[in-house]
Amino acid sequence: MKGLDARGRRRPVSSGAKGLDRLALLGGTPVFDAAPAPYPSIGPAEAEAVMSVVRSGSLSAFYGSPGDKYLGGPLVRAFEEAWSRRFGVEHTVSVNSATSGLTAAMGAIGVGPGDEVIVPPYTMSATAIAPLAYGAIPVFADIEPETFCLDVGAVERALSPRTRAILAVNLFGHPARLRELRALADSRGLFLVEDNAQGPLAMEDGRYAGTVGHLGVFSLNYHKHIHAGEGGMCVTNDDRLAQRLRMIRNHGENVVEAWEVDDISNMIGFNLRLTEMSAAVGLAQLEQADRHVGAREALAGRLSRELAGLAGLTVPAVRQGCRHVSYIWAARLDARKLGVSRDLFGKALAAEGVPNSRGYVRPLYLLPAFQRRTALGREGFPFNLSQVKYERGICPVTERMHFEELLGLETCASDPTDDYAEKVVRAIRKVHENRAALAASG
């Protein structure tokens, strides 16, 4: 049928029958003639919510001392309760970022100097820095190539007598092997903490990502699926962990006597409090979470369906029983099958007007903090307590994904209209069809 290929998919319109349209990188016309519109994340509900807080004059109702106001104002509490209901957890403790939440989580579970926390190297830096704030040592375990999340076998090999916790990341919105990691943690008396900054409403076997570990942390940063500009939400079913999180959030040293807390380790607190305005925005965002998450998921689903089967390009995997909410649509490119490198492919795609990342973040052990074994003070603490290695090569799968294979498209940044999705697909197909010319040019 005219306009459809052999598998019933629409042929790319601009490429013409033979797909010979010249690549923008080689002087042709880009698929996008203007930057796509940003995702419209904030609407009238958020504006009204903020204005009503402003009109009330009470922009934050926290006090840093024991009493009524220690746990925050009405909107902070309402937001935490709504979050607990939505995710089916006992406790939610709001904080001012996921970075704060991850740090507080490390304090709450009780890690201290010289303890080891197993983390993946392929994640935002905050994941691996959080243990360091308490003098604990991040130990990097490699990832699975299919989902870019922790490889359970690698976690087992990284265990030592000093391991206290596993900090798993549900990267790009796909759940790590949470059930398996929880079982492993429980069998060894360790904590499983989830960094679920990128996976709100993601699921594994009917359970929300972020709620399978002993403690989970969500982000409300502007770049995430739902946001309040800045913010983070910690969830747990453990009363004791919840109490410790609340103390770390708000000058814990001031309440340990009033609350008759026995274990005051790590209970020197910070000010990690959310404002009433952020809570108001967060509440409105939570009410619309299905729509905001669904829109990005639908875009990623469409890219995967329409681009599946291109030689040398593997669309993101979704493990059986999982819901992948696609913070990033991460394809894998095989340079040998394509005849062109991932980097050149990505550059050509960018020239068509589709921003993309070649790789994600550098494997975190390559950061100067690890390479130079310098974090707290000048004497190499806490690395001087440990023999853990951070050389290039310790996580070969991560390095291959990052330096050679992964091509990422942000799904949260642009308004995922039909026109936008159609153009992204067309641009990727165009680069793919013209890869021989691209290779010859390079």
Ligand SMILES: *Cc1c(COP(=O)(O)O)cnc(C)c1O
């Ligand atoms: C964004 C992000 C964070 C940090 O979140 P903030 O709310 O910006 O502090 C941590 N981990 C991962 C995996 C992230 O994507």
